[in-house]
Amino acid sequence: xxxxxxxxxxxxxxxxxxxxxxxxxxxxxxxxxxxxxxxxxxxxxxxxxxxxxxxxxxxxxxxxxxxxxxxxxxxxxxxxxxxxxxxxxxxxxxxxxxxxxxxxxxxxxxxxxxxxxxxxxxxxxxxxxxxxxxxxxxxxxxxxxxxxxxxxxxxxxxxxxxxxxxxxxxxxxxxxxxxxxxxxxxxxxxxxxxxxxxxxxxxxxxxxxxxxxxxxxxxxxxxxxxxxxxxxxxxxxxxxxxxxxxxxxxxxxxxxxxxxxxxxxxxxxxxxxxxxxxxxxxxxxxxxxxxxxxxxxxxxxxxxxxxxxxxxxxxxxxxxxxxxxxxxxxxxxxxxxxxxxxxxxxxxxxxxxxxxxxxxxxxxxxxxxxxxxxxxxxxxxxxxxxxxxxxxxxxxxxxxxxxxxxxxxxxxxxxxxxxxxxxxxxxxxxxxxxxxxxxxxxxxxxxxxxxxxxxxxxxxxxxxxxxxxxxxxxxxxxxxxxxxxxxxxxxxxxxxxxxxxxxxxx
Amino acid sequence: xxxxxxxxxxxxxxxxxxxxxxxxxxxxxxxxxxxxxxxxxxxxxxxxxxxxxxxxxxxxxxxxxxxxxxxxxxxxxxxxxxxxxxxxxxxxxxxxxxxxxxxxxxxxxxxxxxxxxxxxxxxxxxxxxxxxxxxxxxxxxxxxxxxxxxxxxxxxxxxxxxxxxxxxxxxxxxxxxxxxxxxxxxxxxxxxxxxxxxxxxxxxxxxxxxxxxxxxxxxxxxxxxxxxxxxxxxxxxxxxxxxxxxxxxxxxxxxxxxxxxxxxxxxxxxxxxxxxxxxxxxxxxxxxxxxxxxxxxxxxxxxxxxxxx
Numbered sequence: 001x002x003x004x005x006x007x008x009x010x011x012x013x014x015x016x017x018x019x020x021x022x023x024x025x026x027x028x029x030x031x032x033x034x035x036x037x038x039x040x041x042x043x044x045x046x047x048x049x050x051x052x053x054x055x056x057x058x059x060x061x062x063x064x065x066x067x068x069x070x071x072x073x074x075x076x077x078x079x080x081x082x083x084x085x086x087x088x089x090x091x092x093x094x095x096x097x098x099x100x101x102x103x104x105x106x107x108x109x110x111x112x113x114x115x116x117x118x119x120x121x122x123x124x125x126x127x128x129x130x131x132x133x134x135x136x137x138x139x140x141x142x143x144x145x146x147x148x149x150x151x152x153x154x155x156x157x158x159x160x161x162x163x164x165x166x167x168x169x170x171x172x173x174x175x176x177x178x179x180x181x182x183x184x185x186x187x188x189x190x191x192x193x194x195x196x197x198x199x200x201x202x203x204x205x206x207x208x209x210x211x212x213x214x215x216x217x218x219x220x221x222x223x224x225x226x227x228x229x230x231x232x233x234x235x236x237x238x239x240x241x242x243x244x245x246x247x248x249x250x251x252x253x254x255x256x257x258x259x260x261x262x263x264x265x266x267x268x269x270x271x272x273x274x275x276x277x278x279x280x281x282x283x284x285x286x287x288x289x290x291x292x293x294x295x296x297x298x299x300x301x302x303x304x305x306x307x308x309x310x311x312x313x314x315x316x317x318x319x320x321x322x323x324x325x326x327x328x329x330x331x332x333x334x335x336x337x338x339x340x341x342x343x344x345x346x347x348x349x350x351x352x353x354x355x356x357x358x359x360x361x362x363x364x365x366x367x368x369x370x371x372x373x374x375x376x377x378x379x380x381x382x383x384x385x386x387x388x389x390x391x392x393x394x395x396x397x398x399x400x401x402x403x404x405x406x407x408x409x410x411x412x413x414x415x416x417x418x419x420x421x422x423x424x425x426x427x428x429x430x431x432x433x434x435x436x437x438x439x440x441x442x443x444x445x446x447x448x449x450x451x452x453x454x455x456x457x458x459x460x461x462x463x464x465x466x467x468x469x470x471x472x473x474x475x476x477x478x479x480x481x482x483x484x485x486x487x488x489x490x491x492x493x494x495x496x497x498x499x500x501x502x503x504x505x506x
Numbered sequence: 507x508x509x510x511x512x513x514x515x516x517x518x519x520x521x522x523x524x525x526x527x528x529x530x531x532x533x534x535x536x537x538x539x540x541x542x543x544x545x546x547x548x549x550x551x552x553x554x555x556x557x558x559x560x561x562x563x564x565x566x567x568x569x570x571x572x573x574x575x576x577x578x579x580x581x582x583x584x585x586x587x588x589x590x591x592x593x594x595x596x597x598x599x600x601x602x603x604x605x606x607x608x609x610x611x612x613x614x615x616x617x618x619x620x621x622x623x624x625x626x627x628x629x630x631x632x633x634x635x636x637x638x639x640x641x642x643x644x645x646x647x648x649x650x651x652x653x654x655x656x657x658x659x660x661x662x663x664x665x666x667x668x669x670x671x672x673x674x675x676x677x678x679x680x681x682x683x684x685x686x687x688x689x690x691x692x693x694x695x696x697x698x699x700x701x702x703x704x705x706x707x708x709x710x711x712x713x714x715x716x717x718x719x720x721x722x723x724x725x726x727x728x729x730x731x732x733x734x735x736x737x738x739x740x741x742x743x744x745x746x747x748x749x750x751x752x753x754x755x756x757x758x759x760x761x762x763x764x765x766x767x768x769x770x771x772x773x774x775x776x777x778x779x780x781x782x783x784x785x786x787x788x789x790x791x792x793x794x795x796x797x798x799x800x801x802x803x804x805x806x807x808x809x810x811x812x813x814x815x
Contacts, residue, residue: 002575005608009602307591310585310650313581
């Protein structure tokens with residue numbers, strides 16, 4: 001009973017004194033603050049997306065067609081997003097009879113025109129509204145990338161391309177008014193009177209484009225395709241082709257059925273399911289290093305200011321050792337709980353996409369076995385590395401002394417960890433990760449990271465058994481190191497001595 | 507009642523023998539001095555009593571049982587090298603050590619505050635140790651050693667590093683503890699403290715016991731120094747082995763006398779008075795503890811106690 005009492009007393013002292021330090025509080029806050037800071041910074045820096053263009057069509061033939069193309073393309077993206085929105089809330093059945101009811105579908109121009117004629121997005125949303133759950137977020141319209149605006153006042157449109165160009169150039173990059181608010185003017189296009197003339201030697205047959213920087217290739221590509229199509233129709237008409245045949249050729253377009261997993265499925269699902277365990281594995285590493293280093297420095301302090309003799313007169317070296325381990329695990333768990341709490345808080349604050357991301361991520365940990373494994377690996381990982389740090393603390397007389405051990409130790413821990421995480425992201429079933437699962441020091445990290453992608457039960461049991469045996473051996477080893485070295489009555493253990501010699505040699 | 511006993515205790519570190527066949531007993535209520543030069547084995551012996559380290563061989567009995575942490579509730583210990591958790595307050599430190607010695611938090615706090623008041627530190631109770639002066643921190647550590655009102659108080663070089671005021675305070679505390687029925691064992695190489703405080707003492711040299719006994723026994727271990735002033739030569743008096751003239755005036759001479767084996771100063775004085783041997787001064791000086799220490803330890807150790815001339 002007093003054994004446990006002493007362990008808890010030491011653990012509580014370690015916990016209380018470290019948790020109160022500014023550096024620990026700062027470490028706790030730094031990750032949420034960094035996330036919040038980067039979010040705030042991106043919100044602060046973000047400008048409304050999309051640009052404007054000015055089109056001067058002196059022929060009077062192409063302008064309306066180009067504008068119609070822009071509208072069709074935009075409405076196609078609206079349809080695509082509406083279909084996803086209905087799918088997410090399982091409401092596609094309510095859109096039966098429309099192209100939106102089909103999950104895997106590429107919408108052609110005829111589909112889009114029908115959609116627009118039947119009232120567009122507002123009409124569809126009105127149909128869905130009675131069936132939407134109360135907590136469903138409002139439909140988020142896709143970004144409209146291009147807005148056509150009228151030429152600014154004072155810019156001549158009837159004095160040839162050169163006069164127009166000279167007058168429009170100062171306006172480029174300046175904000176123009178659009179129905180969605182101000183957007184910068186990115187492109188100006190001038191179609192001369194003889195644009196598209198069959199005679200290439202005729203003057204004023206070339207369209208001129210002014211841009212505020214690198215021209216938007218997608219926009220220019222669309223413009224060129226559209227103008228090319230129209231010129232071809234005119235050429236066919238000039239050759240005497242029947243209007244009905246020309247119309248048939250114009251509407252000819254391939255149909256695509258695009259088969260892709262639903263949002264959050266397929267490769268994306270594997271990634272999302274692995275994301276949380278990998279993040280946990282990383283958090284484990286971070287928090288061990290944070291609180292483990294604190295414990296290491298605490299032990300060095302006890303040694304250097306000769307506190308230990310007073311303590312060891314009251315309690316056993318093992319009680320002190322276990323107490324420190326319990327204290328450091330509690331500190332680490334505190335850090336993880338705070339970080340996880342911030343993450344969940346952020347997830348609830350941003351209801352939509354983040355929640356969609358977190359749901360499958362959390363689902364990987366829903367089974368009781370996975371949950372128990374998570375806790376087991378987390379605590380085991382903590383204890384194993386904390387024990388090594390404690391051993392370093394018990395043989396070091398100063399921080400500088402400890403550095404000699406820590407440098408090679410960090411290499412031993414960090415390099416395989418980085419290798420494993422980078423491999424894991426590419427292929428969760430890579431042999432590298434599977435081999436590392438069987439090396440006790442890396443088992444918790446590897447298994448934590450693999451939990452999301454499915455691990456056979458025999459492998460969980462096997463790696464856990466090996467790891468637990470290692471922990472028992474490590475405890476025995478640490479107990480000896482601790483007792484022999486705390487009062488400078490023994491030599492540093494051979495393994496640590498070897499590490500330091502390697503470090504000094506390098 | 508025996509509070510502490512060691513029998514044939516040996517402690518070796520590799521080839522080095524720190525404590526060699528040590529044996530002694532300490533009875534309840536005694537103040538027991540552990541005297542020796544640097545490296546004599548005092549701290550190693552005390553660590554073995556506290557079970558911080560284990561003897562290579564021999565038997566140690568503390569409070570009726572083997573050394574171990576179950577005795578912690580009855581033992582107070584002040585190590586030679588002092589240190590405290592810098593970020594804890596004075597009272598937190600005392601409570602922590604009280605709890606490690608199985609006290610309840612409330613009792614440790616009450617007793618700790620009383621001790622801080624006794625040491626005139628009550629206004630500093632809630633200040634962090636890092637804000638305290640060295641002397642204050644030493645008092646806090648003493649309070650942490652005393653918080654459990656120990657039956658056996660073990661002090662390793664308790665006076666080293668203390669200013670004269672705190673040395674006086676510590677002497678008072680040791681005497682108070684004895685009056686309260688506690689047993690005090692302290693190591694020192696400062697003879698004045700041992701001379702003032704100890705009921706019995708033990709001298710160590712190179713890990714071996716060279717003397718154990720009371721102060722009187724210690725003093726008697728060396729012959730007393732006898733000086734006298736006389737008109738005549740005392741060399742021929744019975745019981746005088748040798749007489750050496752050291753000065754004199756007005757016909758009187760000062761002599762330093764070495765007594766023959768079995769002769770006593772009292773016998774010589776009686777002979778002089780009965781036989782009309784004129785004396786102006788007859789002075790018997792007991793050997794000081796310092797002399798005894800040098801006699802026993804100096805020759806073996808090559809080391810000298812503090813204050814050695």
